[in-house]
Amino acid sequence: MPISASLKTLFAAAGLALLTATPAVAETSGDDAPVLRGTGDLGVVIERATGSVALVDTTEKSVLEHVDGFGDLSHASVKFSRDARHAFVFGRDGGLTRLDLLTGEIDGRIIQSGNSIGGAISQDGRYVAVGNYEPGGVKVFDAETLELVADVPADYETDEGETAQAKVVGVVDAPGNRFVFSLFEANQIWVLDMSGDEPEVTKYRDIGSQPYDALITANGRYYIAGLFGEDGMALLDLWHPEKGVQRILPDYGRGEERLPVYKMPHLEGWAMAGDQAFFPAVGRHEVLVADTDDWSLTDRIEVQGQPIFVMSRPDERQVWVTFAHPDNDAVQVIDSRTHEVIETLSPGDSVLHKEFTPRGEHIWISARDSDTVTVYDTRTFEKLATLEAESPSGVFFTYRAHRIGL
Structure with a gap:
């Protein structure tokens, strides 16, 4: 049956009301009408010194709002809900905080442990898993209500025959509503399957000494x-x-002629480029290259310091590298074909993190001690914008909501 003109008007008005009821950070246009905004070009920057985050617009290259109330963010990470509406912030104080990106307000926060290191969101978006340092183990929460769904202690037997809990690191999501993580002291990898009526854990023991971080490849x-x-x-x-x-990669690691390790590299930002993997060498001024067919080491690229984050531009033509102290005021760019360093940039003091826009035309780089986030054109290396932030560290954009392991 045809819909009458009056009903069409009513439906249109109702739809507009839904869109404008919670406008992004209550912003208005020149005529005082609410500004409609999707979440696709939004992101958050961790402001570690103040326990706040900066809500940012990647298209406008601007800060929309600074939001307080996230607790201890001296080490923090962020995951996004399936619909990219909410950011889940994992804090050092064991806090799990949910931020509504459209209203700019915290709409859920719990303290779920003494010290957490990060987490992941399940493939279907129903569950949020948190990896804990204290007391160890993984807790899984309902993404809507933040109610506890599963508690998985990281119990293991020590050399003395006693039961202890290990620190959990490298929590990632995997296809099939699974979470995978490593146990630092236990030298194990566990797979937590949340697809059935009850959680199931598969344990892999004796995987190597002290797994400190991990990644999952983009295909899961x-x-x-x-x-x-x-x-x-x-x-x-x-x-x-x-x-x-x-x-794999027996030549990877601290090496025979290792240097003092000022900061452990992060593996989540590994650069995958075709059949090559670029990753940071621990205690060396090198980026290592491996063949992803057999995971053999194929090259060593000399860089100016100990690399921390090694990340590829979305088109895989470039690899961007940040460094540990005392070389952490620079970023170097490697050509993924020639393996040559083609550019060195100086975004500020104590560069901590970087994030590409979804298609890679820009990169945002945080400099903690300069209180700035700098945006560069990745083709010309031109500085496009400098944004103010309080001791910024992690930069996270909502496109991660649709990527495995991010």
Whole structure:
């Protein structure tokens, strides 16, 4: 039956009301009409000194609002809900805080442990998993209500035969509503399956000494943990879990002529470019390159310091590298084809993090001690904008909502 003109008007008005009821940070246009905004070009910047985040617009290259109330953000990470409406902030104080990106308001916060290191959101968006340092283990919460769904202690047996809890690191989401994570003291990798009526845990033991961080490849197949206690890495093929955990890249790690390690590199930002993987060398002034077919080491690229984040531009033509102290005032760019350093930039003092816009035309780089976030054109390396932020660290954009492992 045809819809009458009056009903069409009513439906249109109702739809507009839904869109404007919670405008992004209550912004208005020149005629005082609410500004309509999607979440696709939004993001957050962690302001570690003040326990706040800056809500940013990546298209306008602007800060929309500074939001307080996130607790201890001296080490923090962010994941986004399936609809990219909410940012879940994991804080050092064990806080799990949900931020509504459209209203600019916190709409949920719990203290779920003594010290947390990060987390992940399940494939279907229903669950938020948090990895904990104190007391250890993983807790899983309902993404809508923040109610506890599962509590998985990271129990293991010490050399003395006692039961202890390990620090949990490298929590990632995997296809099939699974979470994968590593146990630092226990030298194990666990897979937590949340697809059934009850959580199921599969444990892989003796995977290598002291896994300190991990990543999952963009297709969700390989989970790779870095090992601090020995050279090499541990790889779990989630397509063929019956193979168990394999050791790869025996030349990776602290090395024979290692330098003092001022800051451990982060593996989540590994650069994948075609059949190559670029990753930071612990205790070396090198970016290492591996063949992703057999995970053999193929090249070592000399850089100016100890790399922390090694990230590829979305088109995989460039690899951008940040460094540990005392070389953390610069960013270097590597050509992924020639393996040559083609640019060195100076965004500010104590560069901590960087994030590409979804298609890679721009990159945002935080400089903690300069209280700035600088936006560059990734083709020309031109500085496009400098934004003020309070001791900024992590930069996270909402496109991550639709990427495995991010």
